Amino acid sequence: MSASPLVVVHRDAALLAASVAARLVTRLVDAQAARGTAHVVLTGGSVGTAVLASLAESPARDAVSWPDVHVWWGDERFLPAGHPDRNETQAREALLDGLRLDPAHVHPMGASDQAPHVDVDAAAERYAEELARVARAEGTSRDDVPAFDVLLLGVGPDAHIASLFPEMAGIHEADRTVVGVHGSPKPPPLRVSLTLPAINRAEEVWLVAAGAEKADAIGLALSGAGPVQAPAGAAGGRRATVWLLDRAAAQRVPPALIRLSSP
């Protein structure tokens, strides 16, 4: 995991979404310039979706060679395909369906109606297999997940990330890359989630959060709380860990960690 996290604070949630969208374009363009392709892991939640909507409106989005972008998800609500509450559905509506993506490069997590025998744990296993398949095809050094260039995470008011919740089984997973989540405190109860080991294989992990209701959790996560108590604090990229916040969410961040605060 990279050195200490970098915290950037934005005036409000709208500016945060626009700024993260611009940062994402630059990150994808740089990754493609370096190796022709790019892998991005999307997050669900209102802030993550607002970033995608902002990117959809940005003229800079056309700087990305979208057919060469692989789109993954950090977690998914285990609901029927096309359900409005699925992270995939919301991402498609906010951005993806307006892009010239290669359908073979869009990797949604399983849906609850995918096949009669598929349950949330089987969906997790299938996603792990998909990650490994693409990693091997790309000759990634460790062949269980591709080289994620940027992995986006929303942060819950309990400091959860993806569908890894404090004190629940998923945050303890040290070997598998994907788990099925049962009894999620955030509805729906059944989810599929990358694990911390998979998340932390990303080159860059960006935690994006807005609103005063996140301030205590973010303060706890950035003040050294352990992963079981504050999963968000355990997320970190191999090269960079960036917290992208609005002022309301940043109220409890140790001032020494704040590298920039927009006027």
Ligand SMILES: O=C(O)[C@H](O)[C@@H](O)[C@H](O)[C@H](O)COP(=O)(O)O
């Ligand atoms: O499926 C989900 O709900 C998300 O993946 C979840 O991890 C979300 O990102 C956080 O709960 C923050 O959500 P908000 O941005 O809506 O607060």
